[in-house]
């Protein structure tokens with residue numbers, strides 16, 4: 565069988581240089597057009613391949629796929645078939661798109677019907693998100709935040725190096741890239757006031773994260789080992805965990821954030837499979853002190869993904885505000901899922917587990933404005949000459965991510981959202 569990750573593979577579909585979606589990627593998503601209700605598709609170059617058309621016209625025969633599996637407005641049913649079945653479908657699509665494979669290439673009616681230009685599609689949330697958990701797994705981020713708000717010897721709290729710290733977030737307010745977010749209003753307590761006030765947040769921030777999506781339902785009381793965790797993970801997306809720092813600061817003690825986070829989170833529309841990311845595995849940071857046995861992993865469990873954040877004010881040229889890498893994460897996805905289930909918590913198809921803000925070691929690699937502006941003390945200068953400590957109305961935050969080797973780029977597309985005034 566041809567390796568679908570082989571960098572020498574070429575598609576008969578035109579793929580522009582530097583496209584996020586060469587034949588080696590083939591991420592899954594849900595799209596709709598002006599004349600088509602939401603259905604499942606795969607990105608290739610500047611096009612989307614309509615999986616309903618391929619399935620209904622016999623191109624996916626022999627894979628044992630249930631009738632109508634792609635004719636749905638969410639990928640949950642497809643994900644529930646498991647990681648292995650997803651890999652088989654990706655392998656078959658790779659074959660159908662290969663420049664030396666004639667089956668679809670030479671069928672001009674079918675290829676006309678199956679390919680839709682990405683200009684004509686509106687991407688939807690790819691999954692109905694069952695549950696959302698947010699971790700806090702970047703040592704650099706946790707150290708930065710700790711040193712801002714605590715004395716130097718307590719920058720990391722005692723449990724941080726023993727377990728992947730996390731909390732349960734809100735699934736209902738997760739939206740797909742391109743959806744605007746209104747500046748939230750809630751209680752904040754100004755430093756010069758005795759009492760809290762109800763007003764729009766003055767410290768609206770982004771958090772650069774990568775999230776994984778699960779593809780199995782486990783039983784309450786069972787656990788997933790770190791060794792088996794990736795069997796339950798379909799792929800990754802980019803994730804912006806919008807945060808209102810002043811709301812968060814007033815409400816968070818002792819139980820953690822609520823309204824400072826649950827007004828909206830944004831995810832990129834394409835699920836990039838772990839299969840496509842296989843060539844980009846790297847070893848993560850050494851764990852010291854040694855972790856408990858259920859958190860031990862062997863081999864390369866981190867991924868070398870370049871991540872970037874831009875802020876665009878109105879129609880001005882976007883300003884790059886961060887460039888970092890997913891490989892810096894102290895806790896990896898295997899450890900996160902093993903920890904999440906070690907007490908018997910069940911996992912569901914379509915759960916989303918976010919990494920926590922991803923910051924690198926240097927100031928240009930911080931994953932939030934809280935760190936970049938050091939809680940407002942160091943304003944950053946935008947391309948248009950204006951300054952930012954936190955986000956202003958009309959700002960659009962754009963996140964991008966990709967892995968690359970031999971000139972082949974496995975990308976995520978965009979995770980973007982514009983800030984609208986409070987309502």
Ligand code: CA
Pocket residue numbers: 698699771773805920921
């Ligand atoms: Ca977060």
